[in-house]
Amino acid sequence: MKLRCLFYTLFFSLFCKATTVTLCKDCPVQNFKQALQVIKPYDTLVIKKGTYTCINETIYKPITIIGESLPILDGKQMDEILVVMSNDVHLFGLAIANSKCGSMKDYAGLRVFKARNVIIENCQLTNTFFGIYLSDSKCITVKNCSGKGAHYGKSDTGNGIHLWKCDSISITGNHLEGHRDGIYLEFAKHCTIESNLCERNFRYGLHFMFSDNDTYSNNTFTGNGTGVAVMYSKGVHMFNNKFLNNWGDAAYGLLLKDMSNGIIKNNIFQNNTIGVTMEGGTNMRFEKNDFVQNGYGLKVMANCRLDTFVLNNFSGNTFDASTNGELKENLFEKNYWDKYEGYDLNRDAIGDIPYRPVSLYSVLVDQMPYAIMLMRSFTIDLLNKAEKNIPSIVPETFIDNKPIMKMIKRR
Numbered sequence: 001m002k003l004r005c006l007f008y009t010l011f012f013s014l015f016c017k018a019t020t021v022t023l024c025k026d027c028p029v030q031n032f033k034q035a036l037q038v039i040k041p042y043d044t045l046v047i048k049k050g051t052y053t054c055i056n057e058t059i060y061k062p063i064t065i066i067g068e069s070l071p072i073l074d075g076k077q078m079d080e081i082l083v084v085m086s087n088d089v090h091l092f093g094l095a096i097a098n099s100k101c102g103s104m105k106d107y108a109g110l111r112v113f114k115a116r117n118v119i120i121e122n123c124q125l126t127n128t129f130f131g132i133y134l135s136d137s138k139c140i141t142v143k144n145c146s147g148k149g150a151h152y153g154k155s156d157t158g159n160g161i162h163l164w165k166c167d168s169i170s171i172t173g174n175h176l177e178g179h180r181d182g183i184y185l186e187f188a189k190h191c192t193i194e195s196n197l198c199e200r201n202f203r204y205g206l207h208f209m210f211s212d213n214d215t216y217s218n219n220t221f222t223g224n225g226t227g228v229a230v231m232y233s234k235g236v237h238m239f240n241n242k243f244l245n246n247w248g249d250a251a252y253g254l255l256l257k258d259m260s261n262g263i264i265k266n267n268i269f270q271n272n273t274i275g276v277t278m279e280g281g282t283n284m285r286f287e288k289n290d291f292v293q294n295g296y297g298l299k300v301m302a303n304c305r306l307d308t309f310v311l312n313n314f315s316g317n318t319f320d321a322s323t324n325g326e327l328k329e330n331l332f333e334k335n336y337w338d339k340y341e342g343y344d345l346n347r348d349a350i351g352d353i354p355y356r357p358v359s360l361y362s363v364l365v366d367q368m369p370y371a372i373m374l375m376r377s378f379t380i381d382l383l384n385k386a387e388k389n390i391p392s393i394v395p396e397t398f399i400d401n402k403p404i405m406k407m408i409k410r411r
Contacts, residue, residue, distance in 0.1 A: 018064075023071075024048035032057060032073060039063055047071040047094070054096075056080045062088035070095040070124060075109070077101070081128070084112045090119045099128040101156055108133035108158070109147075112140060120145060130158030131179065138167045142174060149178035149201075157202060159184040163191070163211075171196060181207040182224065189213050199223050205246075208233065216241060221253075227272060229255040236262040246272045253294070256281055264289060274299055275317070281307050288312065288408065296322050298357075300398075305329045313407050314338060314357070321357035322366055323398055332357075332400040336407045344405050351403040358398045 021043060023035045032052045036059065039045050044064040054073035059082070072095040075081035081099050084091075096109040109128035112118050114136045123145045125131040131147035134140055147160040160176035163169055163185040175197045176182040182198030185191065185208035193216045198205035205221030206228040208214070213235040220242040221228050227246035230236060236259065243253030253272035256262075258280040265287045269275035275294040278284065281304040290313045291297035297317040300307070302325030309331065314320045315338040334350070342351035 018042045018044055020044045020046055022046045022048065023052070025050055042088075054081050056083065058083040059086055059089055061086050064090040065092065065094065067093035067095070067123075072097055075099045075128075077127075080107050080111055081109050082111070084110070084115055084118055087116045087118070089115065089117075091121070091123060092119075093122045095124045095126070096128065097126045099130075099150075101129040101150055103156070106130050106133060106158055106162075108162075111135075112137050115140070119143070125160075128158075129156075130162050131160045131176070133158075133162045133164075134166050134169060135164040136166070137169075139169075140166065141170045142172070143170070144173045146175040147177075147179065149180075159207075160198070160201070163188040163208075166191070170194075175199075177201060181205070182221070184208065185211045185214070187211060191215075192217075194218055196220075197222075201225065204229050206230075212236070215239070220244065221246075226250055227252045227254060229257070230259060231255075231257040232259075234260040234262070238262070238264050238267060240266045242268045242270070243272060243275070244268070244270050248273060252277045252299075255279075256284065259284055263287070268292065269294060269297070277301075278304055278307070280304065283307065286310070286312055290315075291320070292316050295319065299323070300327060300330070302326060307331070308333075310334050311404075311408050312336070315407065319359065321398065323358060324366070327398050332398070334402050334404050335400050336404045337400065338407075340403050340405075342403065349405050351405055355400045355403040356398065357400065 021029060021035060021039050023029050029035045032054045035045050036057060041061045047067045049069035049071055051072040051074050055075055056079040073081055075098045077098050077100050079100050081096050099109045100107045108130040109125040111133045116138045119141045121143045125147040127150045129150055132142055142161060149157045157180045159181040160179040161171055161183045166188045167190055169191040172194045177200045179201050181204045182201045183206045188211040191214045195218045197220050199222045201224045203225045205224040209231045211233050215237045217239040222244040224246055246253055252274040253269040254276045256278040260282040263285050268290045270292040272294045274296040275291045275298055277299045279301040284307045286309045288311045293316040296319045297314045298321045300323050302323060305328060307330045310333050312335045320337055337355050337357060340355045342353040345352055
């Protein structure tokens with residue numbers, strides 16, 4: 001798909017006789033509406049530095065728009081700002097600001113509707129309800145853009161980058177903050193989300209549902225209201241991401257709900273209320289992840305099955321793991337647990353006795369949250385010591401039969 005997009009770009013640049021139209025305060029073309037009227041297909045519009053009114057303007061033809069020194073397209077909070085309804089549009093170096101906010105319509109700074117082969121690069125969106133809104137589109141690139149949401153509050157703020165019924169979208173190197181969700185996907189497949197920073201969003205840094213066969217890599221999600229939520233999807237791969245500093249009564253680094261056939265590998269879950277919560281997961285694989293200094297490292301609900309947890313590090317968590325029942329047909333093996341106090345007599349780097357990461361005290365805290373007040377008390381220390389000799393109180397099936405003695409290197 002990327003090669004096809006590149007082919008289209010090269011074809012039109014080499015074989016189409018394009019001209020350049022310049023928009024500035026002293027040019028023959030002095031406003032954005034006029035520029036869209038005079039420009040012809042496959043022409044280039046160069047916008048000089050300045051502020052230009054742009055209220056619900058629509059691009060119906062394949063063109064390239066290049067901003068010099070980030071010219072501002074100002075929606076004056078009256079409507080959407082810019083809409084793309086053509087294939088083969090390239091937007092580069094624009095500042096898009098001040099869309100309308102509304103409860104009945106999802107006003108966007110930049111909307112792409114039923115288009116293909118659109119590139120949005122090095123653009124800044126500020127004070128917009130929704131930032132970039134892609135729907136019914138295919139082969140779109142959003143690269144090195146920044147978005148800062150309007151300061152309306154959680155209930156009146158849209159998403160930074162929003163995808164609806166899209167295919168083969170690349171979202172790379174963007175910085176999103178102050179939105180409801182940093183990046184939101186619904187019915188979006190074969191998408192690549194890479195090297196983005198999503199921070200201080202009111203709800204989720206990343207939120208997607210019903211979106212299959214997507215890949216998320218090298219992203220950082222930090223300080224968001226409730227972390228990252230991934231729901232009702234299959235074939236999702238998440239590699240080398242960081243889930244950091246998501247604290248709150250219902251906050252987690254990563255929530256997985258009704259997921260199947262996914263791979264979670266080489267990620268860091270640090271300083272979250274819960275590192276990972278998984279409910280209804282099937283055939284999910286967790287490998288070489290770090291669960292560090294979370295309240296709970298991992299919560300796996302009893303309706304999860306055929307999931308594999310191998311070569312993960314659990315260190316500095318208040319509770320390493322928790323569940324609400326018996327875990328059947330799941331494999332926990334060769335993980336490092338800093339609370340493991342077993343021995344390795346044959347020196348094969350694997351503990352000689354199994355490790356049960358779910359403690360009785362963590363079960364009590366789940367059922368009676370106020371029991372957390374007893375943390376580090378003599379009573380709880382005594383309970384933990386007794387539990388090691390009478391382990392039958394905790395779920396028998398939540399067990400690592402081959403715990404690793406030393407922390408595993410991620411790469």
